[in-house]
Amino acid sequence: MSTLDFLWKLLVVLSLSSIFFFGSFSLGTIAFKGLRGKFLRQWSRITIAAFLLSMVSFAVILMSFDQGLELGCFSQFVKSQGSMGVTRILGLLWGAGFGVWFGHDLYRHRQFISVLKNEILEDRGGFILTSNQMAPLSYGLTRGRVSVPVYVAQNPEHLKHVLAHEFTHVQGRDGFWNLLETICLRLCWFNPLMQVFHRQYQLYTEMATDELAIERYQLNPKAYAECLLVLMREPSFVLPGFVSGASAEFLQMQARLKNIGETVSVPPAKRKWALSFSMLLLWLLGVNQSWASLQIQKPLDPSEMVCMQIQHELVIEKLLQVQPESNKCE
Incomplete structure (x- = not known):
């Protein structure tokens, strides 16, 4: 099996898996509304880990074929297309698309680090003070760091809320999970369901961070929400990358503020069980369909x-x- 045939088979498996994994999560969270951000972030991370684990497992299976094993009908179909048929072209396009998109992400992250170094004014031990061109954010895959602009540091009340939010990002290792989610996003760059999941993941991460920050640092929800609104009005510039920063999108901020106002309420447990059970059921179906798509069969021996x-x-x-x-x- 050539490299392009391998990419095509992996693309078939990835397409089916992404539909069941990310589609079930996206549709499930829409159907079962009112769940807390902590629960949704937890399941979004489980979804990311399960999808990547499935893809690695299927890739290992494809690469560990014995010389005596073939791909059944797929093998005959590929041979009938010639050296550069439609399947190999699609596999090549998918691999090239992933390389371009993810390479672009790495380049932009490198740009972000360069700009950040130029904007650093002072290292205060617990956090880095930057100019007002940067938004409050946390970054780093293993050792997380927090960056705060001058206008936030000058207001003790705002500084308290911002540090609580960004340190919660660091404690939750959001930088590492943002990287894994970006890998999934670029692997499934052709799948619109992945785009929906990406926006949901960003929102649920911020919602969970808001909830945990208020809970851990015993903050007043009303004062915390007012701080978010003030930050929205301040002009700031930050290059995208594997970072966690304040979301300035109106719809996402609206959802976060509504979630902060409902921090006291507890959603019914049956919603959690219903969402968890439906997702697991669809995941099992997705893994089964992905395995079937490999069409692995051993050619019969003449004596057999x-x-x-x-x-x-x-x-x-x-x-x-x-x-x-x-x-x-x-």
Whole structure:
């Protein structure tokens, strides 16, 4: 099996898996409304980990084929297309698309780090003070850091809320999970359901961070929400990358503010169980369909074929009540 054939088979598996994994999560969260951000973020991370684990497992299976194993009907279909058929072209396009998109993400993140170094004014130990061109944010995959602009640091009340939010990002290792989610996003760059999941993941991460920050640092929800509104009005510039920063989109901020106002309420447990059960059921179906799409089968040995022919003849003889001695085929 050539590299392009491998990419095509992996693309087929990835397409089916992404539909079941990310589609079930996106549709499930829409159907079961009113769930807390902490629960939704937890399941979004489980979805990311389960999808990547499935893809790695299927890739290992495809690469560990014995020379005697073939891809069944797929193998015959590829051979009939010639050296550069439609399947190999699609596999090549998918691989090139992933490389371009993810390479672009790495380049933009490198740009962000360069700009951040130029904007740093002071290292205050717990956080880094930057100019007002940067938004409050946290970054780093392993050792998280927090960056705060001057206009926030000058207001003790706002500084308290911002640090609580960004340190909660660091404690939750959001930088690492943002990287994994970006990998999924670029692997499934052709799937619109992944785009829906991406926006939901960003929102649920911020909602969970708001909830945990208020809970851990015993903040007043009203004062916390007012701080978010003030930050929205301040002009700031930040290059996108694997960072966690304040969301300035109106719809997402509206959802966050509504969620902060409902921090006291507890959604019914049956919603959580219903969402969890439906997602797990669809995931199992997705893994089964992905496995079936591999079309792995071992070609029969000629001796095995002879044995099967004899078995079939014996069955026919028994049905027709024909004695073996009188069967000319014997």
